[in-house]
Amino acid sequence: MAENSSDNIDNLMHEARRFPPSETFAAGAVATRELYEQGEHPVEFWAAQARELLHWHKPFTPERTLDWSEPPFAKWFDDGELNVAYNCLDRHVLAGNGDRVALHWEGEPGDSRSFTYAELTTEVKKAANLLTALGVKQGDRVAIYLPLIPEAVISMLAVARIGAVHSVVFGGFSAESLRSRIDDASAVLVITADGGYRKGKAFPLKPTVDKALEPNGDGEESTVRNVLVVQRTEGDVDWHAGRDLWWHDEIAQVDTEHVARAFPAENPLFILYTSGTTGKPKGILHTSGGYLTQVAFTHKAVFDLKPEEDVYWSTADVGWITGHSYVVYGPLANGATEVIYEGTPDTPHPGRWWEIVQKYRVSILYAAPTAIRTFMKLGRQIPKEFDLSSLRLLGSVGEPINPEAWVWYRDVIGGGTTPVVDTWWQTETGAIMISALPGVTTLKPGSAQVPIPGIAIDVVDDRFRSTEADQGGLLVITHPWPSMARGIWGDPDRFVETYWSKFGPTTYFAGDGARRDKDGDIWLLGRVDDVMNVSGHRLSTAEIESALVSHPMVAEAAVVGAADETTGQAVVAFVITRASQADAAAADDASAVLRAHVAEQIGAIARPREVHIVTELPKTRSGKIMRRLLRDVAEGREIGDTTTLADTMVMSVISNTLK
Numbered sequence: 131m132a133e134n135s136s137d138n139i140d141n142l143m144h145e146a147r148r149f150p151p152s153e154t155f156a157a158g159a160v161a162t163r164e165l166y167e168q169g170e171h172p173v174e175f176w177a178a179q180a181r182e183l184l185h186w187h188k189p190f191t192p193e194r195t196l197d198w199s200e201p202p203f204a205k206w207f208d209d210g211e212l213n214v215a216y217n218c219l220d221r222h223v224l225a226g227n228g229d230r231v232a233l234h235w236e237g238e239p240g241d242s243r244s245f246t247y248a249e250l251t252t253e254v255k256k257a258a259n260l261l262t263a264l265g266v267k268q269g270d271r272v273a274i275y276l277p278l279i280p281e282a283v284i285s286m287l288a289v290a291r292i293g294a295v296h297s298v299v300f301g302g303f304s305a306e307s308l309r310s311r312i313d314d315a316s317a318v319l320v321i322t323a324d325g326g327y328r329k330g331k332a333f334p335l336k337p338t339v340d341k342a343l344e345p346n347g348d349g350e351e352s353t354v355r356n357v358l359v360v361q362r363t364e365g366d367v368d369w370h371a372g373r374d375l376w377w378h379d380e381i382a383q384v385d386t387e388h389v390a391r392a393f394p395a396e397n398p399l400f401i402l403y404t405s406g407t408t409g410k411p412k413g414i415l416h417t418s419g420g421y422l423t424q425v426a427f428t429h430k431a432v433f434d435l436k437p438e439e440d441v442y443w444s445t446a447d448v449g450w451i452t453g454h455s456y457v458v459y460g461p462l463a464n465g466a467t468e469v470i471y472e473g474t475p476d477t478p479h480p481g482r483w484w485e486i487v488q489k490y491r492v493s494i495l496y497a498a499p500t501a502i503r504t505f506m507k508l509g510r511q512i513p514k515e516f517d518l519s520s521l522r523l524l525g526s527v528g529e530p531i532n533p534e535a536w537v538w539y540r541d542v543i544g545g546g547t548t549p550v551v552d553t554w555w556q557t558e559t560g561a562i563m564i565s566a567l568p569g570v571t572t573l574k575p576g577s578a579q580v581p582i583p584g585i586a587i588d589v590v591d592d593r594f595r596s597t598e599a600d601q602g603g604l605l606v607i608t609h610p611w612p613s614m615a616r617g618i619w620g621d622p623d624r625f626v627e628t629y630w631s632k633f634g635p636t637t638y639f640a641g642d643g644a645r646r647d648k649d650g651d652i653w654l655l656g657r658v659d660d661v662m663n664v665s666g667h668r669l670s671t672a673e674i675e676s677a678l679v680s681h682p683m684v685a686e687a688a689v690v691g692a693a694d695e696t697t698g699q700a701v702v703a704f705v706i707t708r709a710s711q712a713d714a715a716a717a718d719d720a721s722a723v724l725r726a727h728v729a730e731q732i733g734a735i736a737r738p739r740e741v742h743i744v745t746e747l748p749k750t751r752s753g754k755i756m757r758r759l760l761r762d763v764a765e766g767r768e769i770g771d772t773t774t775l776a777d778t779m780v781m782s783v784i785s786n787t788l789k
């Protein structure tokens with residue numbers, strides 16, 4: 131293919147560092163090279179994983195492993211029956227592991243609670259009885275609007291246990307967002323709390339629920355019958371008698387025994403809303419058997435899980451898909467001991483995360499690049515004050531991790547020895563799709579590397595031809611996988627149109643740009659919507675951002691394309707400098723230095739027209755940079771919808787800096 135053909139993304143980045151697994155790590159690793167051979171027959175492979183990793187009340191028959199007769203609507207293990215909560219709880223107790231800690235929960239103010247598998251099972255049984263007493267039945271939708279407290283995990287599992295469907299909504303979302311999600315799914319119950327803790331303060335949640343449940347603009351009531359309220363902050367709440375119920379009052383009255391009944395493998399498990407760049411949020415639907423199979427397999431193989439020894443911590447909120455798959459379902463299906471933390475990383479001091487690692491002797495840590503870059507900005511002195519020697523594996527998710535951040539993560543947090551696994555996946559894929567396998571793969575900082583066993587991925591151009599080595603293109607998934615989304619709630623046409631129409635009904639288009647290098651390793655280049663076109667060259671945000679982050683002065687960078695009279699689009703960069711370097715150079719000098727640095731690292735074509743030094747970047751609650759808003763700033767437009775920002779003040783701070 132011609133080098134600068136319009137449907138390719140230019141390849142700019144060169145990264146030569148390699149980290150082969152240590153001999154000791156490889157010798158004890160859960161994952162083996164043979165898995166890749168087995169994965170070449172995906173249907174048989176996933177059937178074997180489903181049998182090995184899960185308990186089936188009624189086994190599926192081999193012929194019904196995958197039904198792909200009506201693409202893109204797949205069915206996996208269709209005639210099998212299981213109970214998701216039983217798989218995450220009871221069976222570990224029955225296997226003699228009831229005394230193993232399932233959850234160590236740490237509240238932001240410093241309170242903590244731990245639950246063994248036996249204790250967590252009892253709590254979930256009680257909650258399941260409570261939901262049943264409130265009339266919640268198989269298939270009903272329950273909205274969960276909670277801070278990261280144990281009741282969030284207990285609620286999700288209780289809903290799953292009775293075959294109902296949860297829809298977890300981020301505690302930071304507005305009354306309008308909550309109402310639209312309640313309406314879209316016709317939820318019958320909301321589980322919330324009086325409030326939670328964030329950044330050292332109690333924030334209220336119940337008033338938002340009250341507001342969300344008022345009659346809407348057309349005077350229509352919501353579908354919600356009851357609101358179950360967990361007491362967390364003991365703040366004042368308004369009470370709607372007959373509708374509102376205190377969790378602690380109700381749970382005290384129910385039976386502690388509950389027998390988990392079997393549900394079909396394709397019984398819906400949850401809906402999770404993901405905001406597209408435009409239009410109303412999509413309710414991504416996941417079902418039971420296939421989802422649980424792939425989250426359990428990936429949690430074990432990608433994180434090298436040894437359930438008897440490891441202490442695993444994913445810092446994700448349960449309002450994000452990572453919180454579903456790698457806080458709740460994957461770790462608990464595997465009988466892991468895990469940590470969950472309610473608050474922000476810097477409360478009450480910037481070493482809070484490292485204090486938690488030290489306190490619980492965390493051995494596996496799974497975090498987002500945005501957090502890692504924030505720690506880089508603060509400097510290595512803070513983590514150095516804590517004992518992080520228990521860590522033996524680090525993971526990353528949510529955005530491309532810049533090679534510099536990857537190396538910093540391994541050196542400073544991982545003591546220069548831990549593998550770092552960069553895991554690519556989406557709400558829609560349900561579970562990890564691309565990642566190194568620790569102990570097997572030679573690691574490359576900045577690359578998510580290879581499809582996990584049993585997953586078929588390609589990088590193609592606009593005409594569905596596989597790109598050659600080092601040519602950027604579009605990431606597609608070419609074979610169905612067990613944890614794939616089963617649809618968009620209530621909108622099958624939108625599901626087909628958004629993901630399965632660009633290359634026909636059996637090819638999943640992920641919306642991400644990627645390139646494969648000569649070794650076959652995959653490098654994610656950012657969302658295709660964010661690709662810039664400068665003088666006919668298609669440039670990825672990820673590569674230019676990584677070049678900026680490779681300068682010692684820079685902690686975080688976001689680049690966007692802004693309209694330009696001569697080049698079509700021009701690169702505009704927003705940069706946060708590291709603490710120690712903050713006053714090393716005046717802003718004008720810094721900007722000139724960084725423009726030159728990008729040109730030197732990856733070529734003159736990528737040299738930013740402008741580099742703005744800022745103190746904040748706009749991010750979603752899961753840490754993704756909202757480049758759309760920066761594009762508005764760069765092109766001098768009014769700033770668009772900011773309702774999914776973690777911190778809605780950020781945009782005015784940035785606009786003021788540029789004035």
Ligand code: 6R9
Binds near residue numbers: 529554555558657
């Ligand atoms: C799990 C999650 C999905 C989008 C995805 C991609 C980006 C996630 C990534 C990554 C590069 C990684 N993304 N992990 N990009 N490298 N390791 O984040 O789900 O919130 O639905 O976002 O996030 O752009 O398409 P979700």
